[in-house]
Amino acid sequence: MLFIDGPVAAGQSEVHRLLSGVMNHTDATIAQATIAPFLSLEGVRKTYPGVVALDGFSMEVRPGEVVGLVGENGAGKSTLMKILGGVTRPDTGTITVDGVALQGLTVEQSIGSGIAFVHQELNLFDNLDVAANVFFGREPLRAGPLRLVDRARLRAMVAPLLKRVGANFSADAPVASLSLAQQQMVEIAKALSIKARLVILDEPTSSLPIAETEKLLDVIAGLKADGISVIFISHRLHEIERVADRVVVLRDGMLAGTLPRQAITHDQMVKLMIGRMLKERERVSDSAHAPGGVAVSVKAVQTTAYPGRPVDLDIRHGEILGLAGLVGSGRTELARVLFGIDRALGGSVQLDGREVPLASAADAVASGIFLAPEDRKLTGILLDLSIAENITLPNLPAHARRSLVSASAEAATAEKQKRKLAIKAPSVATRTGTLSGGNQQKVVLAKWLAMNPKVMILDEPTRGIDIGAKAEIYGLMRGLADAGVAVLMISSDMEEVIGVSDRIAVMHEGQVSGILGKDDFSQENVLLLAVGKRPRPALGGSQ
Amino acid sequence: MSKKDLGLLVLILVVGAIVTVINPRFLSAINLANTSNLVALFGILSIGQAFVIITGGIELSVGSLVALLGTLFIDFIAVRELDWPLAFVVIIALGAVIGLAHGWLITRLKMQPFVVTLCGLLIYRGVARFYTADGTAGFAFGQNFPTLEFLTAGRSWGVPNSFIALIVIAAVMWVVLHRSVFGRYLYAIGKNEEAAKYSGIRTGRVVMAAYVICGVLTALSAIYFAMYTRSISPASHGQFYELYAIAAAVLGGFSLRGGEGSLVGVILGTVLLQELQNLVNLLGIPSSLNFAVMGGVILIGVLVDQQWGVFRARRLMVEASRKSMAGAAAE
Numbered sequence: 075m076l077f078i079d080g081p082v083a084a085g086q087s088e089v090h091r092l093l094s095g096v097m098n099h100t101d102a103t104i105a106q107a108t109i110a111p112f113l114s115l116e117g118v119r120k121t122y123p124g125v126v127a128l129d130g131f132s133m134e135v136r137p138g139e140v141v142g143l144v145g146e147n148g149a150g151k152s153t154l155m156k157i158l159g160g161v162t163r164p165d166t167g168t169i170t171v172d173g174v175a176l177q178g179l180t181v182e183q184s185i186g187s188g189i190a191f192v193h194q195e196l197n198l199f200d201n202l203d204v205a206a207n208v209f210f211g212r213e214p215l216r217a218g219p220l221r222l223v224d225r226a227r228l229r230a231m232v233a234p235l236l237k238r239v240g241a242n243f244s245a246d247a248p249v250a251s252l253s254l255a256q257q258q259m260v261e262i263a264k265a266l267s268i269k270a271r272l273v274i275l276d277e278p279t280s281s282l283p284i285a286e287t288e289k290l291l292d293v294i295a296g297l298k299a300d301g302i303s304v305i306f307i308s309h310r311l312h313e314i315e316r317v318a319d320r321v322v323v324l325r326d327g328m329l330a331g332t333l334p335r336q337a338i339t340h341d342q343m344v345k346l347m348i349g350r351m352l353k354e355r356e357r358v359s360d361s362a363h364a365p366g367g368v369a370v371s372v373k374a375v376q377t378t379a380y381p382g383r384p385v386d387l388d389i390r391h392g393e394i395l396g397l398a399g400l401v402g403s404g405r406t407e408l409a410r411v412l413f414g415i416d417r418a419l420g421g422s423v424q425l426d427g428r429e430v431p432l433a434s435a436a437d438a439v440a441s442g443i444f445l446a447p448e449d450r451k452l453t454g455i456l457l458d459l460s461i462a463e464n465i466t467l468p469n470l471p472a473h474a475r476r477s478l479v480s481a482s483a484e485a486a487t488a489e490k491q492k493r494k495l496a497i498k499a500p501s502v503a504t505r506t507g508t509l510s511g512g513n514q515q516k517v518v519l520a521k522w523l524a525m526n527p528k529v530m531i532l533d534e535p536t537r538g539i540d541i542g543a544k545a546e547i548y549g550l551m552r553g554l555a556d557a558g559v560a561v562l563m564i565s566s567d568m569e570e571v572i573g574v575s576d577r578i579a580v581m582h583e584g585q586v587s588g589i590l591g592k593d594d595f596s597q598e599n600v601l602l603l604a605v606g607k608r609p610r611p612a613l614g615g616s617q
Numbered sequence: 618m619s620k621k622d623l624g625l626l627v628l629i630l631v632v633g634a635i636v637t638v639i640n641p642r643f644l645s646a647i648n649l650a651n652t653s654n655l656v657a658l659f660g661i662l663s664i665g666q667a668f669v670i671i672t673g674g675i676e677l678s679v680g681s682l683v684a685l686l687g688t689l690f691i692d693f694i695a696v697r698e699l700d701w702p703l704a705f706v707v708i709i710a711l712g713a714v715i716g717l718a719h720g721w722l723i724t725r726l727k728m729q730p731f732v733v734t735l736c737g738l739l740i741y742r743g744v745a746r747f748y749t750a751d752g753t754a755g756f757a758f759g760q761n762f763p764t765l766e767f768l769t770a771g772r773s774w775g776v777p778n779s780f781i782a783l784i785v786i787a788a789v790m791w792v793v794l795h796r797s798v799f800g801r802y803l804y805a806i807g808k809n810e811e812a813a814k815y816s817g818i819r820t821g822r823v824v825m826a827a828y829v830i831c832g833v834l835t836a837l838s839a840i841y842f843a844m845y846t847r848s849i850s851p852a853s854h855g856q857f858y859e860l861y862a863i864a865a866a867v868l869g870g871f872s873l874r875g876g877e878g879s880l881v882g883v884i885l886g887t888v889l890l891q892e893l894q895n896l897v898n899l900l901g902i903p904s905s906l907n908f909a910v911m912g913g914v915i916l917i918g919v920l921v922d923q924q925w926g927v928f929r930a931r932r933l934m935v936e937a938s939r940k941s942m943a944g945a946a947a948e
Contacts (some may be wrong), residue, residue: 115686435815436817436818436819443813452809456808458809467801467816474798
């Protein structure tokens with residue numbers, strides 16, 4: 075990775091190159107329009123109990139074409155992926171792969187025809203090395219009855235694949251030691267190893283920081299140059315803008331529209347996705363009043379990830395402080411210390427001038443410091459519990475009489491929060507696991523909102539959430555800030571950081587490398603600080 | 618009562634009916650009293666185990682504890698001539714301390730429950746045998762503890778007092794598990810300990826408390842078992858009891874992954890296990906086949922339960938998709 079490993083060597087010119095985009099779309103793209111498509115779907119319909127997931131959907135992918143696939147959560151993207159992967163069969167419709175028309179694919183047909191997936195959640199064995207992962211189950215064997223793996227041949231087979239994806243790590247690096255983007259490269263190398271002709275990338279960048287995203291976009295360009303087709307699914311529309319030759323928009327299981335290269339704009343895609351215009355690029359929310367005094371004062375706190383690199387940071391009452399930085403820059407670790415999950419190696423945290431004990435999350439909760447964690451499904455909520463049970467869990471004694479839970483008190487709190495946050499569910503007794511990502515995140519927020527937070531920390535609050543729910547979550551954050559709560563928002567989404575924050579603190583290798591006031595907000599400044607450079611002074615609205 | 622529990626109850630009644638037809642002595646007062654006494658002793662033990670299993674843990678040392686604490690109890694009152702209420706309190710406290718120690722090792726020192734309690738199984742058995750020099754602990758001829766004997770092995774209106782104790786304990790623990798804040802925490806931790814921690818629950822303390830509850834109930838059942846057998850050879854007393862307790866919980870619908878199961882379930886699981894034991898005796902099946910019958914029934918029971926769940930889920934899906942297909946056709 076350009077920036078993630080070791081000391082940063084990228085000069086400003088390199089940053090500029092990253093910012094300005096490197097894709098070259100030549101006339102070759104247009105010429106390809108006449109070539110027979112590698113894959114085409116015709117009138118595909120798929121229903122699940124009570125839901126029509128796909129309704130007469132058609133699309134095609136030509137060889138060497140990068141197709142951006144966008145749509146809100148629930149638009150039918152996952153069903154489409156399952157059909158292409160052969161996991162489920164469409165009810166009706168035709169799938170033509172390489173000229174062969176089929177009623178539906180089996181997993182074997184999907185793999186056999188060269189369709190490869192790189193999922194949001196990576197399917198790697200992180201206890202094995204890169205080479206073992208790329209050729210897992212297909213290892214070259216030495217002669218003899220023992221079926222021993224031929225390590226030398228395996229390495230020789232993996233090396234060219236890694237070169238093709240531009241990997242800067244070796245074939246025997248343990249996967250656990252790689253960054254997320256590097257792990258994605260391993261997945262892509264795996265796809266190349268089965269001679270994939272269509273690589274489907276499902277939200278590959280949703281957890282990547284900017285610099286790593288650039289690298290991945292370069293890899294996509296490389297695939298395209300090799301004549302491999304790509305379906306690129308992303309919620310980050312500016313990335314689609316950058317790499318896609320054509321954009322297919324899904325809405326409610328139907329084809330909402332197709333945009334040719336020259337018509338791909340952020341606004342057009344959003345319009346098709348939600349059927350109306352949404353000004354997402356501009357400031358999403360602004361504070362009604364000036365921020366109050368300092369709420370949280372982080373003094374020389376050292377996290378276990380970066381011992382010897384103390385962090386100092388103030389969060390004020392009534393502000394949303396955006397915390398930007400590359401993945402691995404120590405943001406999540408800082409949040410874990412503030413919430414008492416990890417012990418700090420040194421330093422102290424003060425809340426309203428008084429030092430708070432942070433030996434456990436229970437301590438943080440008792441002080442009014444709450445966290446909506448990065449990993450919603452594993453740590454944010456209990457998927458098997460109901461909405462009501464999740465909402466009251468941190469404050470259960472307040473919903474009990476003589477240590478016995480009062481069902482009515484519990485339901486009352488949950489109903490109130492469900493209404494306030496507009497959680498879409500049949501009832502508060504609904505299992506949280508059945509809700510959409512946006513509604514699950516609302517349940518996470520609801521449990522803390524019900525307890526009057528003093529400090530609300532949100533780690534990647536809108537990851538994997540569709541645009542409509544995003545706006546609601548921004549609104550809730552602003553509402554908290556306006557009520558005097560100190561809000562700390564960790565985010566890798568540049569538009570979000572710039573659009574929502576009142577101030578932006580940027581972290582670099584475990585420390586705060588700079589704090590930007592509203593006048594200095596720009597993607598460039600955030601990126602410069604994130605790689606440890608100095609920001610540019612404001613020149614009457616840069617960018 | 619959940620559907621799962623109801624199914625188990627039906628199974629118990631059906632097996633009971635079949636046994637009665639073959640051997641009517643099954644329903645005789647004396648057989649019912651004996652069986653319910655055994656249900657009580659194993660039930661108290663199994664409830665303790667259930668509290669640990671609900672957190673996703675396991676307690677393998679309870680069989681050895683029944684031997685160690687039983688030996689100590691008899692030694693205290695018969696040899697050292699302590700007042701039995703004092704001995705009772707000391708034994709219960711010992712159970713609590715041992716449970717606390719297990720919980721501490723598991724939550725604070727992050728050891729795996731299986732490892733900690735497996736070591737406990739070996740250690741307590743060894744200590745019990747050493748304490749009595751591998752002899753048998755028992756009462757001298759003519760030694761009597763009328764009140765204690767009445768409370769543990771006596772009967773009221775034909776019902777064993779131990780069974781009444783089980784009913785009381787089960788009722789209290791039902792409230793604790795299914796209605797209290799602590800019970801909710803137990804389920805939450807069993808489902809997802811990390812998320813429970815992120816909700817501000819002091820998970821370590823809750824898990825430790827579960828092991829303490831298990832230790833206390835194990836100590837109590839150890840006293841009951843001691844007073845039931847009246848003489849204890851520490852090399853074999855209580856052997857495999859941890860497995861009876863775990864089996865009762867599993868039969869009762871508990872998941873060893875934690876977060877699932879009900880108090881009624883574990884009691885019914887205990888009842889079914891004892892009914893099977895009784896069946897082996899009454900139907901003249903060679904008692905050497907005892908374990909084989911039990912193992913077979915548990916295997917089939919859990920399998921049927923699981924397959925039934927899969928079948929139901931599939932039927933629901935088919936039905937719903939048929940409905941939506943019909944709807945689509947009507948359009």
